[in-house]
Amino acid sequence: MMARKDALTCGIALCTFNGLSYLDEQLTSLLAQDRQPDRVVIYDDGSNDGTWEFITEWAQRAPLSVSVHQQSERVGYVRNFEAAVQALDTDLIFLCDQDDVWLPHKIALMAQAFEDQPDLLLLHTNAKLVDANAEDLGISLFDALELSELEHAAVLTGNALQVLCRRNLVTGATAAFRRRLLDIALPFPAALVHDEWLGLVAAAYGRISLLDAATILYRQHANNALGMPLEKSKPGGLTPRGDFHAKFAVRVAELVSLLSELTPAGAVEPPPILQEMKTHIEFRANLPVENVKRVASVLSEWKSGRYGIFSNGFRSVLRDIANY
Structure with a gap:
């Protein structure tokens, strides 16, 4: 051919x-x-x-x-x-x-x-x-x-x-x-x-x-440099909100930093959406403890639209208000 x-x-x-x-x-x-x-x-x-x-x-x-x-x-x-x-x-x-x-x-x-x-x-x-x-x-x-x-x-x-x-x-x-x-x-x-x-x-x-x-x-064999976990994750409840978002915030911050260091022909900056994600995840990882402040902060973040883009929308809002 x-x-x-x-x-x-x-x-x-x-x-x-x-x-x-x-x-x-x-x-x-x-x-x-x-x-x-x-x-x-x-x-x-x-x-x-x-x-x-x-x-x-x-x-x-x-x-x-x-x-x-x-x-x-x-x-x-x-x-x-x-x-x-x-x-x-x-x-x-x-x-x-x-x-x-x-x-x-x-x-x-x-x-x-x-x-x-x-x-x-x-x-x-x-x-x-x-x-x-x-x-x-x-x-x-x-x-x-x-x-x-x-x-x-x-x-x-x-x-x-x-x-x-x-x-x-x-x-x-x-x-x-x-x-x-x-x-x-x-x-x-x-x-x-x-x-x-x-x-x-x-x-x-x-x-x-x-x-x-x-x-x-x-x-898949014993000497894979990288392999796949074949066992499905076992049910056992949700990962604690604070732990999950704290780890996620660290990951996104590292990615923003790494992407910021790229220097191809012409200046390249990380896409604005990546910084928006960083802002949202850091917010969720550091919610105020006091109920009134937490509810006000969550509603303000909800109005920004970021809950709908980077989280699970109103479901995540309710979870953060409940601090669960």
Whole structure:
């Protein structure tokens, strides 16, 4: 099949560390894509199990452009990915873990979404969770994340930043982004995992989206650098209001600070909505103890509209008035 003249080039950033057990299956799945990648870059973080020798030999016989690099000393998976993505000059960059299996439609499906939506900066998808032997665990990634309908709708309607400030939903193994995102997002901060950071920056200064379709078999095993908790949270009442909002306020303040430090071409300031969120969450974390003052403060905050944007509307108002 001939490539479209307007087709975006696609590069894969694969990071490895002692992953020999699963690499053959993953690399085979990359070559089995309906739409072949234009380039693959593999960065190894000092493996000593034969991984380096395996990927070096594979790169020599692969029917596409592959470059391999090995870190001179252990840098960790975030810094390893930071190096790998910078080595790609393709329009789109796909993040790739060593132990998963890509479904054949992944690149074609995701690249098409970017070609159809020029303003789309980052895209992530669902996945099938499998065990160490790639046996289906009967649960999807979005199910394991307990992705709510409200969160799903917020991402699709351009309000992903509000969701991602609360918690990360972007799993790097399912994600792809336009290379221009790196102009803003580099260097990756030490305080966050790379996929979380890329999602936040993309949502703050562009648009991200998600696809319900699974694009990988997301392997869960004892040596995952990051895995999914498969047990559903147990019922046990609400988290104390003060504790929850105090922790959330700290997180949002850290994100505002990190985003304020970005210095791409031209001055970039965090979106005003992020500062508005910070103001609201700090307010909820520090409600007055005295009943009259608390009620007056909550009603004033309600009039600002922030309860409807950043909390659960009048339900949250009533909870804060009751100080519960």
